[in-house]
Amino acid sequence: MLKMQSIRKSYRTDTIETHALRDFSLAVDEGEFVSVTGPSGSGKTTFLNIAGLLETPTSGQYLLDDEDVGNLNDRDRSRMRNEKIGFIFQGFNLIPDLSLFDNIDVPLRYRGLKGRERKKRIEKALEQVGLSARAKHLPAQLSGGQQQRVAIARALAGEPRFLLADEPTGNLDSLMARQVMELLEFINEWGTTIVMVTHDPDLARRAHRNIQIVDGQVADLQHGAASATAEIA
Amino acid sequence: MIGYYISLAMRSLRGTPILSALMVAAIAVGVGASMTTLTLNYMMSRNALADKDDVLFAVQLDNWDPHKAFHNPSEMPWQLTYKDAIDLLRSDIPSHQVAMHRWGGPIALEGSELRPYTVEARVTSRDFFALFDIPFIHGGTWPHAADNNSAYQIVLSQRTNEKLFGGENSVGRTVNFNGAPFTVVGVIEDWQPSPKVHDLNNGDFLESAEVFLPFGLHRALEIYPWGNTNGWKSEDINSYEDQLGSEYVWIQYWAQLDTPEQMERYRDYLTGFIRERKAQGRFPRPLKFGLSNPSEWLALNEVVDGDDRMLSWLSLAFLLVCLVNAVALLLAKFLRKAPEAGVRRALGASGRSIFSQHLVESGCIGFAGGLIGILMTLVGLALIRQLAMGHMDTVASMNWLMMLSAIGLAILSSLLAGLYPAWRISRTNPSIYLKTQ
16 A cells, blocks of 8 residues: 655755655555654654655655655646545644535545535535534534544545544544544544554554654554554565 | 635635735725726727728828928828818819818707707718718708808707707708708717817817708808817908918818729829919928828827826836735735645645635636726726816726726736735645644
8 A cells, every 4th residue: 555665854954954754664554554653753744744645755765556656746646645545633624714514525626526426425424423413514613523523524535545644632632532543443444544643652552553753764663453464664 | 626716715705804805905996097097098099980991081281381390290280271172172083072170059949948059060071971981860961062052951960959859850950050040951870989080180089069061151151160270371361261262271181092093093183282282382391291091190199198108007007016015915815824725735636726726816806806996997087087077078988898808907917916926825835734733
């Protein structure tokens, strides 16, 4: 599904060059649930941005579904992001002046789906996260947990094969966090590959395996209880 | 996607009403100011006789002071003497030809409750209506003989006929003009070319004549023209005959020459005409005449002069200032929404999609600015009409073309203003905002 080989990502200012990822290699198989942990500034989010095609590596090779994304232009990268990848963020990143329905509609619009198909998918996604009755509400009218469920619904509506979650429970209380985690596990059971960045060791343990990133490199690999099929390339 | 972008733009504009209003106002003020001057220039430079540009020619003869040329770009008087006009009318080369001048006087209807009122008149040879393609509603023009003999016949404009006869067919009825009874022989459709290409000597934008009288009435009525009369030498004018025989120029002359052969023959004719008069001791300047089609005539008369053009450039410069303000406001607005753009990028929008979305928003602002700009232009033109006290009524007004141009200018301006802000936001790295939102 995902294969990164010797990825390097550095940010340069006039005087300083910062290496966010160095010789970073990782493979994630179809259907896996991988948690990514590490101290702040270790490169977790940079890894997630590169995996989600939001940033390009300075060097190295990234294959997504066996396609070298380094060769793609912005339009093709955007299409691949839209069709194959779903995002869940710590801050939910819902658009505040759009209703829940319209928020979930955003990725479907960019895919060019017809109105009827979009409506069907949005209603189904809202039903999956238990918010069908709140379709017309604005994000600000919901609790944090509900907003994160909307963000998950937005990701689900596009039927992605690959879900990237950046501290999805970071802004939630423990009860809400548990609900969201259960929802992610449920989604994974249905075949969606999930990579989740988290600071919470309990949540990390619930994944199939945990990747630890330190100083921009994979520091450790722990196999979880279930299907641990990934390997460091 | 354009519909989606428009709905997003509407939502965005509603979301920031004050900022949006400022941007719309910036565009509207710029468009209003520039369209006011552009409309004036456009209306002033219109050629109502453009469709006859190939065949109509204003005739000029250089019968002026041997020591000093006439003070205009052509260095020939705009008008002809009465006696030269009468002689030119005898030529059978032009398909149609017109000698004419402005006049006016009180008009009344015997036995009517309508009080006498003053109307603009045009004393003209009969071809006037055929030469300028003016259609008749009732009747027709007077006979050829009326160009040389006094025939008390009159052609009314549709408006005058409406006023005097309630729009009925008035042919054969009698009206009293300037104290004399005239028989109505025809009623024409309203004809208001603006500017008055056919007579640029007497107020380029004044209304055209309401009544038309035969050229042969001069001696009978001792008609002195309303409008400009020019002369270059001291002459004793003791009688009306002296006036008609003088070197004063006060007759406008047009000829219709349909073919190149006609044109060639008429040029030869005018050359011979001037030589003949030189032999009689007239036309002391080097032999020179002018044949200008309507477009050339408008340019020669500088209906739109340098000051008008300068004003247009200044107003466009003002629009540019407004656009710079709009760019700053758009940049502030768009960059404020950068986090949303980041989310959209994460959800599959390409940089081009984000660029298009924001450009459409700029276009919507421009459309709203254009609509308000039209209102401002209408107000500006109304003020000009009021200040000009009736002299600019026909040009200080907007037609559909200018209204569409105003919208077009506003949208184009706003798109230009939106290019940089939209490009900036489309190039923003989305990952910056996804973590921090």
